[in-house]
Every structure is written in structure tokens, then in C-alpha cells.
Amino acid sequence: MKPYVEHANLTVRHLEDTIEFLQTAIPEFTVRHLGQHPMYRWCHIGTEDTYLALQEVVARDQIDRTPYRDLGINHIGLVVDDVVQVRERLLSAGYRENDMETTHPSRQRIYFYDRDGIEWEFTQYLSDDPLQRNDYAL
Template sequence: MKARNIYLEHANITVNDIQEAINFFQTAFPHFKIRGGGNETREWVHFGDDYTYIAINQAQYSDLKVGKNYDKVGINHIGFVVEDVEEIANNLLNAGYKRDYPKEVEQFRIRDYFADADGNQFEFVQYLSELPEERNSDKKQVTV
């Protein structure tokens, strides 16, 4: 298998309010749709497009919030490569979602971070170059 053929098919998250999670992702990605779901032992949906999705599970115990901490074991955020980070940010801001970390404008990419209602953080990154050495560059960033 060639490394460039690898991509993340899905992420699986558990949330306090499955409909609110769908609303968050629908706001960020208007083309996403419910691909499947069920309610055998818990309510769940696969929400995405033909290539990638988020598996969203309804929590059995509510009022638990994500405690993001980069010093402890766990997933800190999930990143999506997008074509227009400004459009996604504007959609989320207009829907009442808040940035969870300052927007980062760098020489070869723009990154913006938002959290869903449970505090799960998602990074949206737009690359400004097709060259891997530039896309992955750690050039000094400008935070706005």
C-alpha cells in the first residue's frame, strides 16, 4: 500500500445529545448526511459523505464533559482538511459556535478550531500549497 492512499475513514465519538452533534457537523459540512444508524443497545448514526464520516453515539450517562488536556493520555482534537476554512468558520460562528482556540494563519496553511456542545475539539485546516514540504512546514505562524 502506498502511503498517499491512506486517509481517515471515520472517527467514533460519544456525545450527550446526538441531534446537537449532528447539527454541529451539518453546520460545518452542509453536504454530510446520515449514512446509517440504529438503536440496538444505544442510539447511533454514521454522519458524513461517501468517503468519510463521524460515528456518533448517544451517551448512556449524560452531563459528562470532555476534559481536554494535552498533558494526559487521550484524543485532543480531530482534524479535517477542508477547501475553505473561512466558509466553515463563518457557518459555525453564525450558528452560535465559538472558536476553541485562536485561528492560525501560517505561510502555507490556515487552521481554525471549534468545539461541539460537549467540548470535543475539531481542527479545520486549509492548505495553501500542494507541495508536501510546504504543507508540513513549521514556518513561523501568525495567529489572528
Template sequence: MTRLEHINMTVPDIDAALAFLAIVAPDYKVRKDIKPKEGHRWVHIGNNQSYLALQEPHIDAESPNQFHQTYRNYGINHIGLVVSHLDMIEQRLTDEGYRRGIGAPKETHRKRVYFFDQAGFEWELTEYISDHPDEMYLYE
């Protein structure tokens, strides 16, 4: 069986990314947070099934704080997480001022929302209403 193990992404502010993840993935824990003397900070945060490898821009990177335009140029378009209690997460993200991403249609067997974090990465958050694969992955 194949599953997503991790996504490695450079972010302009690791602490801001961790604050966003505290809302959308409360079961994720920091596995490692390293700042080498001669290097850049990186953090692995996740659970026993998957994790995100976050790293700060390299010192010699050109324009590290420029946002990528999703669906327009190369890079990550969005990151999908399966969550519990989507309505509660959606409300917290809205209350904290996070910007909504693309719209998702109303579906019978799952709920989805898209939000951008402070770095400009778009996240698809999905809560499945069914545990039957034929229903979970039905594209209505």
C-alpha cells in the first residue's frame, strides 16, 4: 500500500507555519527542531503516519520571501490533510484571519475547505463522512 510519508517545503517563517499546523493538525508533534551553527533551521512535525519537513530559506537564496502563485507556476499547488472536526477547524482559521483558498463543491461523503497559511501555501482540509473507499473517493 502506498501512502504519503512527507512533504518537504521551504517556508519564510517556521514558527508561523507551526502556529497554522497547531490549528489544522493538532495531533502533529514536533519530532525535531534543528538550527545548525552553519546552516538553516529545519523542523519535522507530524504523527506516526506522516510528517512535514519545514525548512527556512538558505542564506544565499534569492528573494526567499516571494510567494509562489498556486496553479500558475512550478511548486506546490496545495497540501491535502485529512482532519477531524472540520467545522471547528474552519471556524478557528476564520477567527484567526487566515485567507480562504479555492472553493470546494458540496459533496455527499466528504467535506472540504481550502485555506492559505501565512506563507501563502494553500491547504486542502478534508473530513470524510464515509469510511467506504467507493464513497470517500467519489468525485461528484
């Protein structure tokens, strides 16, 4: 068996907002399960093979983290078939795009923020060749 990432677990402000964001970007993602822990609600959303585990934050007034400076997740990367369609759906739904430069001959990438300010990367690979897909020279 080839190892792969089965899931990532994130704490979000409101499950419904993150579910809406993910299903807007990737309509094929389904809610596999909604659960209730004594202190928070949680959800698994994704495909049959891989998913994102979401749990709602325990109430607090402030989050003290600066992305790319403090410990924690900076963004989540998801592979999609068509980044143009993902961009159109997310912009139409009012989500904010990070317009950083991402030009590469073997992949197209876009970055968007959900309503919690979590950054998500969407990548469309333009080649099946791993040497091209994983090229870091550019």
C-alpha cells in the first residue's frame, strides 16, 4: 500500500460556514458524519477515501495566532480538476482570494480564505508526471 494522508483535523468557529465553503469549492465533498461531543460539535467531510475532520471551537473571544509566524496550520491544500471553476464558485459566494503569484508550467494553484480566515489552497495538476508535478525549481 502507498501511504497517503487520510485526514486533517481542524478547529473552526462554525461548522456550517466551513462545510458551506468546502462544498462551494468542491461540490463532490459530502458530510460523512455530524457528531456531538459534550463540549463541541464535529463533522467529517470529504470523499470515501479522505476527509477533513472539523470541530467547533470551544467559545472564546480571541484567537492569538498569526499565520506563517506562529505554530499551527497555515493552509490546507486540496487537489481539484479545474481551479477556474473553483475560483468562480468561491468568488460568486463572496469568499476572498489571496492573490499571491503561483505560476508554474505543471500546476495551477489558487488560495482562498474561509469565513474563519483559514487559508485553503486548491491545485490543478497539468501533468501526470511526478517529476513535473513536484518540480520546485520555479
